[in-house]
Amino acid sequence: MEGKILDQQTTVDCNPDMKPIINVKSKRKYDIIIFGASGFIGQLIVMEMGRFSQTYNLTWAVAGRNTEKLQNVLEKLYKTLDGYEDKKIDTIYADVQDIKTVMKMAQTTSVVINCIGPYYIFGEVVVKSCVFTSTHYVDVSGESVFMEKMAYMYNRQAEENNSIIVSALGMESVPADFGVEFLYKNFRGELKNVDIYMSLYDSSFTLTNSAHIHDCSWISFILDFATRKQRLYYRNLLDKLTGITRVKPNSSKILHRQQISMQNDNKEWCVAFPEPDQAVVARSIHHAKTKDNLPYDFDVQNYMVFGNLMTALVGLFVFISTSILVLFKPFRIFLVRFPTLSSCGLATKTGPTEEVMENTCMSLTLIGYGTTSVYSPNAYIKDITYNDNTTSRKTIAKVIAKNPFYGLSSKAVVLGAITILKDHINIPKGGVLTPAAAFRNTQFVNRLIDHDAVVFEIESDLITYKQQSKLI
Numbered sequence: 001m002e003g004k005i006l007d008q009q010t011t012v013d014c015n016p017d018m019k020p021i022i023n024v025k026s027k028r029k030y031d032i033i034i035f036g037a038s039g040f041i042g043q044l045i046v047m048e049m050g051r052f053s054q055t056y057n058l059t060w061a062v063a064g065r066n067t068e069k070l071q072n073v074l075e076k077l078y079k080t081l082d083g084y085e086d087k088k089i090d091t092i093y094a095d096v097q098d099i100k101t102v103m104k105m106a107q108t109t110s111v112v113i114n115c116i117g118p119y120y121i122f123g124e125v126v127v128k129s130c131v132f133t134s135t136h137y138v139d140v141s142g143e144s145v146f147m148e149k150m151a152y153m154y155n156r157q158a159e160e161n162n163s164i165i166v167s168a169l170g171m172e173s174v175p176a177d178f179g180v181e182f183l184y185k186n187f188r189g190e191l192k193n194v195d196i197y198m199s200l201y202d203s204s205f206t207l208t209n210s211a212h213i214h215d216c217s218w219i220s221f222i223l224d225f226a227t228r229k230q231r232l233y234y235r236n237l238l239d240k241l242t243g244i245t246r247v248k249p250n251s252s253k254i255l256h257r258q259q260i261s262m263q264n265d266n267k268e269w270c271v272a273f274p275e276p277d278q279a280v281v282a283r284s285i286h287h288a289k290t291k292d293n294l295p296y297d298f299d300v301q302n303y304m305v306f307g308n309l310m311t312a313l314v315g316l317f318v319f320i321s322t323s324i325l326v327l328f329k330p331f332r333i334f335l336v337r338f339p340t341l342s343s344c345g346l347a348t349k350t351g352p353t354e355e356v357m358e359n360t361c362m363s364l365t366l367i368g369y370g371t372t373s374v375y376s377p378n379a380y381i382k383d384i385t386y387n388d389n390t391t392s393r394k395t396i397a398k399v400i401a402k403n404p405f406y407g408l409s410s411k412a413v414v415l416g417a418i419t420i421l422k423d424h425i426n427i428p429k430g431g432v433l434t435p436a437a438a439f440r441n442t443q444f445v446n447r448l449i450d451h452d453a454v455v456f457e458i459e460s461d462l463i464t465y466k467q468q469s470k471l472i
Helices: 040-056 067-080 099-106 119-132 144-160 174-186 215-226 228-242 277-290 309-325 329-337 354-359 404-422 435-439 444-450
Strands: 030-035 060-064 090-093 109-114 136-139 164-166 190-202 255-259 267-272 299-307 360-373 390-402 431-433 455-464
Touching (some): 030 040, 030 099, 030 404, 040 060, 040 067, 060 067, 109 119, 109 404, 119 136, 119 144, 119 215, 136 404, 144 164, 144 277, 144 431, 164 404, 164 435, 174 190, 174 277, 174 360, 174 435, 174 444, 174 455, 190 277, 215 228, 215 309, 215 329, 255 309, 267 309, 277 299, 277 435, 299 309, 354 404, 404 435, 404 444, 435 444
Parallel strands (some): 030 060, 136 164, 164 431, 190 299
Antiparallel strands (some): 190 360, 360 390, 390 455
């Protein structure tokens, strides 16, 4: 299967007899079902679901094709958390290769949390099943081609069936999407453009031979490179259909130095890193302007922080060479079949240890540039005309998360499902949405903060006065 995984998709033609049903909570047995709960990320989501379901009083179940593995996951939950002495969490058989079982599962719940990746290969069947049964759907996908294909193919039908479909509820792209929202709300002026810098680091140095990511994350990463042609195809279709305009890359900043923190004067080397955050944020901005009628008129570009020049050059070389080599089938097969070897130990089938996950941190620095109407403290008011009072403002926001790959992702996707259930009045009735488009007017971010998933803060707010008028 590994050899074919990048050359196929699991898709099923729509059955005309499968009519949508009204998504009324009282008609569904479960509030939430975790599909693919026995996988690496699925098990982590089950643990978060176990905690949050008690806080928010939810009914839930787990689903997958191996009910024995599902039961083992639940046994671990029962031994770890209090409140599950009755051991009554249901297991449901559903196989992503059999749409009838997925459809049957979707009809029993209000929200499906889909943990089965790569999503470009296996995700469409689940999205289609949810749309046709008026069921809501969330996942942690960071695969641009999957997200934009689903938006193009299923948005209209999801709107008609009142089905909310939200991807990217993880490290990609919750911090970036809501970091932009946070910066916009705290920018006291007219925001023109935003540069986002992602930095990954270890909170404490520990000698270990553990991986840093699971091999499914590695395969999704490779898939993003391998499907560039398909990604651009569906992106162009989506943009023409909806009228989205996307910022063109700044060639002068593909490799550049930037001061990331105001705490010191150090400049670090950074590389352009547009996928998937930049694509998700572009859709969120478009939704804000066209659907929510908000005065969003700014562009966003994303970068990865590497620190020194040598590391940045190596990173840039790896990105470019990988994007070329994945065009050749033998190389794709090698990358997928031997994730540990091809990733130099970064990814394994067992994934990172709990210690490694907890030590991994992410800092997202958002630098907003724009204008503001503030008078210079040295200006004499009579000398200021209407055209003189516009000055430059630069506001820097930070989004910080511990264990971003799996801790943040497992919390964010469960809280996304909970937000759909609890804040439905403030969410669009249906559609294939980005995180910010779906949850802009909800308590989603507050829930993330309350449950220690992320920290939002303003680090700096600098005004540069355009004109100094003479004092009399």
